Amino acid sequence: MANARFSFPAAELPEGSDSLRTEIRDFLDAQRKAGRFSPHCSGWMVFDRAFSQLCGARGYIGMTWPKKYGGGERSPLERFVVIEELLAAGAPVGAHWVGDRQSGPQILRHGSEELREQVLPLVTRGDITFAIGMSEPDAGSDLANIRSRADKVDGGWRLNGRKIWTTNGHRADYMIGLFRTDPRAEGARHAGMTQFVVPLAQEGITRRPIRDLLGEEDFAEITFDDVFLPDRYVLGQPGEGWALVTAELAYERGGPERFLSVFPLFAETLAAGAASGQVAERIIGRLVTHLVSLREMSMSIAGQLAKGDLPSLEAAVVKDLGNALEREMPELLRLAGMAAPMRGADELRRMLAEAIMAAPSFTLRGGTPEVLRGIIARGMGLR
Amino acid sequence: MNELASMLGDAATRVFGNAADDDGFDSTVWARAEEAGFDRLLLAESEGGAGDAFGEAAAMLGSFGASAVALPLAETLVANWCLGQAGLEIVEGPKSILLPGLPPALHLDGSRLHWRGLLDIAWPASNLVIAVPEAGQTMIGIADLALPADIPATGPGGEPVLPLAEPSGGLLLKAKAPLSRAEGVPLALLALFKAAAIAGALNRMTDMAVDYANTRRQFGRAISGFQAVQHMLAHMASEAAATAAAVQFASRAADDVGLIWAAAIAKARASEAAGIVAALAHQIHGAIGFTQEFELHRLTRRVWSWREEAGNEAYWQDRIGKGAIAAGETIWPSMTGGLKL
Numbered sequence A: 001m002a003n004a005r006f007s008f009p010a011a012e013l014p015e016g017s018d019s020l021r022t023e024i025r026d027f028l029d030a031q032r033k034a035g036r037f038s039p040h041c042s043g044w045m046v047f048d049r050a051f052s053q054l055c056g057a058r059g060y061i062g063m064t065w066p067k068k069y070g071g072g073e074r075s076p077l078e079r080f081v082v083i084e085e086l087l088a089a090g091a092p093v094g095a096h097w098v099g100d101r102q103s104g105p106q107i108l109r110h111g112s113e114e115l116r117e118q119v120l121p122l123v124t125r126g127d128i129t130f131a132i133g134m135s136e137p138d139a140g141s142d143l144a145n146i147r148s149r150a151d152k153v154d155g156g157w158r159l160n161g162r163k164i165w166t167t168n169g170h171r172a173d174y175m176i177g178l179f180r181t182d183p184r185a186e187g188a189r190h191a192g193m194t195q196f197v198v199p200l201a202q203e204g205i206t207r208r209p210i211r212d213l214l215g216e217e218d219f220a221e222i223t224f225d226d227v228f229l230p231d232r233y234v235l236g237q238p239g240e241g242w243a244l245v246t247a248e249l250a251y252e253r254g255g256p257e258r259f260l261s262v263f264p265l266f267a268e269t270l271a272a273g274a275a276s277g278q279v280a281e282r283i284i285g286r287l288v289t290h291l292v293s294l295r296e297m298s299m300s301i302a303g304q305l306a307k308g309d310l311p312s313l314e315a316a317v318v319k320d321l322g323n324a325l326e327r328e329m330p331e332l333l334r335l336a337g338m339a340a341p342m343r344g345a346d347e348l349r350r351m352l353a354e355a356i357m358a359a360p361s362f363t364l365r366g367g368t369p370e371v372l373r374g375i376i377a378r379g380m381g382l383r
Numbered sequence B: 001m002n003e004l005a006s007m008l009g010d011a012a013t014r015v016f017g018n019a020a021d022d023d024g025f026d027s028t029v030w031a032r033a034e035e036a037g038f039d040r041l042l043l044a045e046s047e048g049g050a051g052d053a054f055g056e057a058a059a060m061l062g063s064f065g066a067s068a069v070a071l072p073l074a075e076t077l078v079a080n081w082c083l084g085q086a087g088l089e090i091v092e093g094p095k096s097i098l099l100p101g102l103p104p105a106l107h108l109d110g111s112r113l114h115w116r117g118l119l120d121i122a123w124p125a126s127n128l129v130i131a132v133p134e135a136g137q138t139m140i141g142i143a144d145l146a147l148p149a150d151i152p153a154t155g156p157g158g159e160p161v162l163p164l165a166e167p168s169g170g171l172l173l174k175a176k177a178p179l180s181r182a183e184g185v186p187l188a189l190l191a192l193f194k195a196a197a198i199a200g201a202l203n204r205m206t207d208m209a210v211d212y213a214n215t216r217r218q219f220g221r222a223i224s225g226f227q228a229v230q231h232m233l234a235h236m237a238s239e240a241a242a243t244a245a246a247v248q249f250a251s252r253a254a255d256d257v258g259l260i261w262a263a264a265i266a267k268a269r270a271s272e273a274a275g276i277v278a279a280l281a282h283q284i285h286g287a288i289g290f291t292q293e294f295e296l297h298r299l300t301r302r303v304w305s306w307r308e309e310a311g312n313e314a315y316w317q318d319r320i321g322k323g324a325i326a327a328g329e330t331i332w333p334s335m336t337g338g339l340k341l
Helices: A016-032 A049-057 A076-088 A097-109 A115-124 A240-253 A262-269 A278-306 A312-334 A349-363 A369-379 B003-016 B027-035 B054-067 B072-085 B186-215 B227-251 B256-290 B296-306 B312-338
Strands: A128-132 A147-151 A156-166 A176-179 A195-197 A204-211 A218-232 B094-096 B108-109 B113-114 B118-120 B129-133 B137-144 B160-165 B174-180
Touching: A016 A076, A016 A097, A016 A204, A076 A278, A097 A128, A097 A176, A097 A195, A097 A240, A128 B027, A156 A176, A156 B072, A176 A240, A195 A218, A195 A240, A240 A312, A262 A312, A262 A349, A262 B160, A262 B312, A278 A312, A278 B227, A312 A349, A312 A369, A312 B186, A312 B227, A369 B227, B003 B027, B003 B054, B027 B256, B054 B072, B054 B227, B054 B296, B072 B094, B072 B129, B072 B137, B072 B186, B072 B312, B094 B118, B094 B227, B186 B227, B186 B256, B186 B296, B227 B256, B256 B296, B256 B312
Parallel strands: A128 A176, B094 B129
Antiparallel strands: A147 A156, A147 A176, A156 A218, A176 A195, A204 A218, B108 B113, B118 B160, B129 B137, B137 B174
């Protein structure tokens, strides 16, 4: 039966999905056994250029894009099969994740042919990394409060400002950045912004990695000081940046990485036989029911994307529920698995420690519950 | 949702939508349900049913749940399916049902059913259908139930419950025959249908809460203008959506093993969501929602009963968890392909 306000129709995995799944499972098993990677929670944030190039060579990047740009012209549901296998295995796909998930599709939809030809084949090969240029020191949840400017000059634009919390900002080749191109107008706070593709290795751009509480340097601050950007890097039309960024966020939010980030720890807890007894059974069982329900919803979103829809409301629901599950998983697994979190110890205890420490970021990255619930409420006609 | 499911959902809304407000068995509405063939939906096509139309039946139960009617529809559906599968006569009328897997344990000795202590029989009807393991298979049986003038107990949902002690010599089955399906299927079906009813009720509760919040004015504005209230409503809607997704997942099960696994997930998820959404619904509605004159109580009281029946969340989480722990390092393929519970 249908929920009248959200639409999560059942998605049928297409013919050939089983053999695709077997193929990628065999690939990942072989890579793991060869010591090529060890499972990581949030593997989609783990940067490994060589592994991304391996994925690219096997056609796992840009799966749904036109072949002329190096894509596979496959269905979003086939892509769903591949990405959930990569995530469940904890594979290090961070160097290409953003490009595959949102930057590439954004350029495909809103970039000029010249830009598409310039950039997309490099993404599909796993050769380049994209960063998301949205947040600024004064613009986190309130993205419309951005201050970074792009001023029109002859043949292009001049960029000035700062982006912060930019995942892989210090390692990325390009960024899709939201810049203010018209002064803020009273009562029109979503107007006057434009999205640009910005090559990051150039004069005037300074990048400083930021150390997080785990001691990792996964995100960065980027400063733009009179950076010239030719016109061909504009996405869509100047001034329509807000509409573009909203659509991009729908791509960013509804995927299985929003509830599978801690799955490698879950799997390791079970593989290590660390969970036993009735308390553990109930905890583990409950987590399974949540994972399976969320998978059904996320697969539905992939099915809707396959039909050409952009279910941004449903994506917000999946991210909100998924992130809540990811937040509580380390807290529950420490009780079910009876393992003390400890880095530099065995795999299970390391993963537990890192999941506990990384957990606050799950509900900060890509849209907080506070913002997502507002989006859901608006979709319910409450605002 | 396929066409039959959609039609059944609509038909159920028409049959149950205008049901009376009270608890207790409403024979008029039951007669309408029988006339529409709802209780016989899972019989073989040659018997006027739609065969193993479990997903379609779930769609019907969803509309039933949204109407907050109190009737033994799920029980009778499953009872009739069991009778049909075992080749026993499908007697008319509502039925109570006893299924294996839930305490107390049932023990069959020839045609006599034995148990220890009291069996809580919800919706006691003159016909009681039983599924009970015997010598490696599942036996379906049917017994006459003597109904006292007064049924002493009720669940929160208002369903009458008869605590039954074993009659002297055991309860006599008037007919019995083996079920040639997996042992866990009858309970899985009842669990799926209860989950579907919960899903429908949670959606209806959410709709009511949205309407109320948009209408009720305090501090100079509709209470839906407050962020705290908006977040509560978003939370309700998300839990209801996850429940519906879990039921949908179970509605697509391809075989008996898949059905048992998926129904376990659906019932656990639905039972867990029921308490959360009911609590939020009452919180949004304030004092008026706590009265009998306002309609919210029918929905919340039903789900407080339905979440317990056919195994509550703890029951199914324990089973799923046991299976997941046993799967060990094969947990991911087990989750994507289905676990044998």
